[in-house]
Amino acid sequence: MTVPTGQCCAPIAREPLAEDTAAELAVMLKAVADPVRLRLLSxxxxxxxxxxxxxxxxxxxxxxxxxxxxxxxxxxxxGLIDGERRGTWVYYRIIPEAVNKLGALFAPLTEPSPGPVPQPVAGRSELGLLPA
Amino acid sequence: MTVPTGQCCAPIAREPLAEDTAAELAVMLKAVADPVRLRLLSxxxxxxxxxxxxxxxxxxxxxxxxxxxxxxxxxxxxGLIDGERRGTWVYYRIIPEAVNKLGALFAPLTEPSPGPVPQPVAGRSELGLLPA
DNA sequence: GACCTGTTTAGATGAGCTTCTATTCAGGAG
DNA sequence: CTCCTGAATAGAAGCTCATCTAAACAGGTC
Structure with a gap:
C-alpha cells in the first residue's frame, strides 16, 4: 500500500503504513527517541x-x-535540525518541515476528513527559514 | 503501565522540555521508533x-x-496499545490519548511565542530547565 | 482425557547505541 | 606566528535491543 499523494503519510490510524515509509519515519523517530536529543531539539x-x-x-x-x-x-x-558556523560558535535551528511530518503522523483522527491529507503547511513565520 | 493519561507538555518548540518529561516521552517515542512497531501501530x-x-x-x-x-x-x-483475549484470539487496539500526546508534542506552532528578543550573542542566556 | 492452534515467555546471539577519553579542526586574540 | 577556546572526529567500553529457537500457556475440538 503506497501513499497516494507525494506527501509523507497519513495519520497513523488512517491507513496501514507502507514498509518503506515506516522505515523512513523510524529513522526520524529514532533520532527523537532519546531524552537528551528531545531536550536538545526543544x-x-x-x-x-x-x-x-x-x-x-x-x-x-x-x-x-x-x-x-x-x-x-x-x-x-x-534532517531535524541544521547547523551553521558563525565565527567561533556554531548555531543550530529546527527544520520545521521535518517536525511537522511527525506531527502529521500522530495527528488525531477526530473527523474522517475527506480524500487528501491536510498537510499542516510549514508556517512558523518567526523562523524565517522556509525558501518560500 | 504508567502513562497516566493527561496532558503532558507543550509543543516541542514552545519551551524547553523538563528533564523528567523528556525521559517519559522518550520511552513512548522509543516504542514507536521501529519500522515494525510503527506498522503494527498503524x-x-x-x-x-x-x-x-x-x-x-x-x-x-x-x-x-x-x-x-x-x-x-x-x-x-x-501505553500505546491495549490487548484483550476473546476466546482463542487476542485483539489489540490503540490508546488514543497516548497517540494524541505525541501529536501534541510535534504540533506546529501557529502562534509564535510572544517574547521576541532575538539576541543570542555575547554571554549565553540562562536557558536552563524550565520551572515545572 | 488427548490433541491442535494461537499466543506468550525464556534464553541466547549478534548488531547497534550511548558515553567516554584523546585527538584534530576552525577562528579569533595577543 | 603562537596560543587559546569552541566544536567535531576517532576509537573503545559497556549496555540495550531485535531477532531467533525452544518451550510453556490458553482455549477450543474430538
Missing amino acids: MIGSHAGGEACVCDLTDAFDLTAPTISHHLKVLRTA | MIGSHAGGEACVCDLTDAFDLTAPTISHHLKVLRTA
Whole structure:
C-alpha cells in the first residue's frame, strides 16, 4: 500500500503504513527517541531567534561536549535540525518541515476528513527559514 | 503501565522540555521508533472496528510470531496499545490519548511565542530547565 | 482425557547505541 | 606566528535491543 499523494503519510490510524515509509519515519523517530536529543531539539526550537549556540546547549546537561556534539549530529543526519558556523560558535535551528511530518503522523483522527491529507503547511513565520 | 493519561507538555518548540518529561516521552517515542512497531501501530489503528487480531498482524511481516509478540508487548508497555483475549484470539487496539500526546508534542506552532528578543550573542542566556 | 492452534515467555546471539577519553579542526586574540 | 577556546572526529567500553529457537500457556475440538 503506497501513499497516494507525494506527501509523507497519513495519520497513523488512517491507513496501514507502507514498509518503506515506516522505515523512513523510524529513522526520524529514532533520532527523537532519546531524552537528551528531545531536550536538545526543544531547547533549539524554543530558543529566542529560533536558533541556539552549542555552548548554550552543553551546559544544560551532565554530559561532555563530544557527546552533545554526537547527539546534534544524529539530529542533523535525521534532517531535524541544521547547523551553521558563525565565527567561533556554531548555531543550530529546527527544520520545521521535518517536525511537522511527525506531527502529521500522530495527528488525531477526530473527523474522517475527506480524500487528501491536510498537510499542516510549514508556517512558523518567526523562523524565517522556509525558501518560500 | 504508567502513562497516566493527561496532558503532558507543550509543543516541542514552545519551551524547553523538563528533564523528567523528556525521559517519559522518550520511552513512548522509543516504542514507536521501529519500522515494525510503527506498522503494527498503524495496522491496529486503521483496522476495521479499531482493533486487530494478532493473527492478522503476523502475516504481514517476515518475522516469527514470538518477535511480533515481543513488539506488541513493547507497545503495550509504553501505553500505546491495549490487548484483550476473546476466546482463542487476542485483539489489540490503540490508546488514543497516548497517540494524541505525541501529536501534541510535534504540533506546529501557529502562534509564535510572544517574547521576541532575538539576541543570542555575547554571554549565553540562562536557558536552563524550565520551572515545572 | 488427548490433541491442535494461537499466543506468550525464556534464553541466547549478534548488531547497534550511548558515553567516554584523546585527538584534530576552525577562528579569533595577543 | 603562537596560543587559546569552541566544536567535531576517532576509537573503545559497556549496555540495550531485535531477532531467533525452544518451550510453556490458553482455549477450543474430538
